[in-house]
Amino acid sequence: MGRLGLDPETVRRARRLAAAAAEPVVTMARTHTTTAVERATLRLAGLAGADPASEDSQPWVNIVVGAVGDQVGLAHGVTLPVWHALTTGGHADLRELAAKTAAGAVRYTVPTGQEARRARSAARRAVAAGLRRIDAGRRQRERHIRRWGDPPRRPWIYLIVATGDIYEDIPQAQNAAREGADVIAVIRSTGQSLLDFVPEGATRHGFAGTYATQENFRLMRAALDEVSAEVGRYIRLTNYASGLCMPEMAVLAGLERLDMMLNDSMYGILFRDINPKRTFIDQRFARMVHARAGIVINTGEDNYLTTADAVEAAHTVTVSQLLNEHFAKEAGLADWQLGLGHAFEINPDLPDSFRLELAHALLARELFPDAPLKWMPPTKHMTGDIFRGYLLDGFFNLAGALTGQGILLVGMLTEAVVTPFLSDRDLALGNVRYVLGAAGNLHEDFVPAPDGFIVRRAHQVLAEAVELLARIVDDGLLPAIADGTFGITRRPVDGGKGLDGVVARAEDYHNPAIDLLEADLPAR
Numbered sequence: 001m002g003r004l005g006l007d008p009e010t011v012r013r014a015r016r017l018a019a020a021a022a023e024p025v026v027t028m029a030r031t032h033t034t035t036a037v038e039r040a041t042l043r044l045a046g047l048a049g050a051d052p053a054s055e056d057s058q059p060w061v062n063i064v065v066g067a068v069g070d071q072v073g074l075a076h077g078v079t080l081p082v083w084h085a086l087t088t089g090g091h092a093d094l095r096e097l098a099a100k101t102a103a104g105a106v107r108y109t110v111p112t113g114q115e116a117r118r119a120r121s122a123a124r125r126a127v128a129a130g131l132r133r134i135d136a137g138r139r140q141r142e143r144h145i146r147r148w149g150d151p152p153r154r155p156w157i158y159l160i161v162a163t164g165d166i167y168e169d170i171p172q173a174q175n176a177a178r179e180g181a182d183v184i185a186v187i188r189s190t191g192q193s194l195l196d197f198v199p200e201g202a203t204r205h206g207f208a209g210t211y212a213t214q215e216n217f218r219l220m221r222a223a224l225d226e227v228s229a230e231v232g233r234y235i236r237l238t239n240y241a242s243g244l245c246m247p248e249m250a251v252l253a254g255l256e257r258l259d260m261m262l263n264d265s266m267y268g269i270l271f272r273d274i275n276p277k278r279t280f281i282d283q284r285f286a287r288m289v290h291a292r293a294g295i296v297i298n299t300g301e302d303n304y305l306t307t308a309d310a311v312e313a314a315h316t317v318t319v320s321q322l323l324n325e326h327f328a329k330e331a332g333l334a335d336w337q338l339g340l341g342h343a344f345e346i347n348p349d350l351p352d353s354f355r356l357e358l359a360h361a362l363l364a365r366e367l368f369p370d371a372p373l374k375w376m377p378p379t380k381h382m383t384g385d386i387f388r389g390y391l392l393d394g395f396f397n398l399a400g401a402l403t404g405q406g407i408l409l410v411g412m413l414t415e416a417v418v419t420p421f422l423s424d425r426d427l428a429l430g431n432v433r434y435v436l437g438a439a440g441n442l443h444e445d446f447v448p449a450p451d452g453f454i455v456r457r458a459h460q461v462l463a464e465a466v467e468l469l470a471r472i473v474d475d476g477l478l479p480a481i482a483d484g485t486f487g488i489t490r491r492p493v494d495g496g497k498g499l500d501g502v503v504a505r506a507e508d509y510h511n512p513a514i515d516l517l518e519a520d521l522p523a524r
Helices: 008-030 035-044 060-071 079-088 094-102 113-148 166-178 214-231 243-255 267-272 276-293 301-307 314-330 353-367 386-403 422-439 453-475 477-482 512-518
Strands: 032-034 156-161 183-186 236-240 260-262 296-298 341-343 374-376 407-409 502-504
Touching (some): 008 276, 008 314, 008 453, 035 243, 035 276, 035 512, 060 079, 060 094, 079 113, 113 214, 113 243, 113 276, 113 512, 156 166, 166 183, 166 214, 183 214, 183 260, 214 236, 214 243, 243 260, 243 276, 276 314, 276 477, 276 502, 276 512, 314 341, 314 453, 341 353, 353 386, 353 453, 386 422, 453 477
Parallel strands (some): 156 183, 156 407, 183 236, 236 260, 260 296, 374 407
8 A cells, every 4th residue: 555555454444443432422522512512603693793891892602602501501502592582582683682682681491382493494594694605705715726726736835924913914924925835824822722702803912823803814814815816826824723612713714714724633632621522522513614614624633742752652643643534524524624733743863763754754644645634843852053943844844745745834943942033934935945846746756665664664653553543442532531642641531621611412402503514414
């Protein structure tokens, strides 16, 4: 199988085990909801904005979902009580209903019989309109790609901008596109993943990143459309569907035509201490939205190697990639939407470190041949020596070219040491342009020795991944996370942030967004 000679039956067994390990978590996600899922549903139905009179400008969706939860609970979903109130209470629209809710003037009930049928029908029409807007955005992206074209080669060059000020981010992003970047990622302000609400409006005060808001999404997408026409290729926009508002971020990204979203199955659990149940339930909804919107997800396996040893824990990256693949496909994502993550994080002082990196990268490439893998640069072993760092980034770019990666996140010579300057980004783009120009097609010629170091190492990592997956099937994925299997970080199933927002669905639970999105899924 490919250049590594992988055994097809071993690969099939790995996928069967990943599916078996994931199935109990999928069942949990199908039988529970969260406050964020219900808020995202209201956003799809058109409820936007915030209460100007509330502390911190509380979003209307938070106010409504909070009131429904307090008064009748969320086990039946938010749409039945909300559209019952909307159709029987004389409210002009969702915005007026939300304002009256904030004033304490609305009493929610769960309707039955004919009243429930009317509420379901009205809610479905409203949510369907939101999905049509997402569908229109997907078609517009496809038209832009036909007009301006895709980048002329792979991997796509992925560059981060994030000053904290969206109006400063825009010229930086446009200039990066002019210098060769194909994907612009706007990192979120520090700690936003722990906010249980989405800020409103254009923002200018982020910390080590820029707040992710619907207006910021709109502004940056418009700016990248402008520069796409100028440079003659479609420039993609990335943000983050993770944290306590993951489903809402997915909806907002779909509404504003973002192209990629960071969306990993375990990142929020391991590195932001968000409750595992909350994360997996939120993620299934988010990924169904991504599938509908034609968004490419980027997963976060690279992060494991910043806490665990990149050689000893290499097989945990493969296991996570297989789990991410299964969760994604169950939610309707296609292979071309799976930007599965991995990273160049082996200690460069280790003998044969580059050969090990090639083995790991090539294993990922051959396990997921149709996925646009996201290859991440060195961070853990970067020091204050900028010359060594620049050389490491060159080796990283070369490894990406040799192994046919799909998305190459540009490494900075000051990565993980200081916040990079604009000059660092310029040098980084020069580095990757040179390597891809000189060796971008070298993967056509690179064939490791059939029984050589690289092939043997790849087979070893795959065998260790299969062994670990078999243990996870026996013990359970949630207990494996609690035991520190991934990234050596222990996260108990009932710990972390956001568990109070998890609700078991009642028998008559209703959510038209889930119904409409699940209609596109393959039969189980």
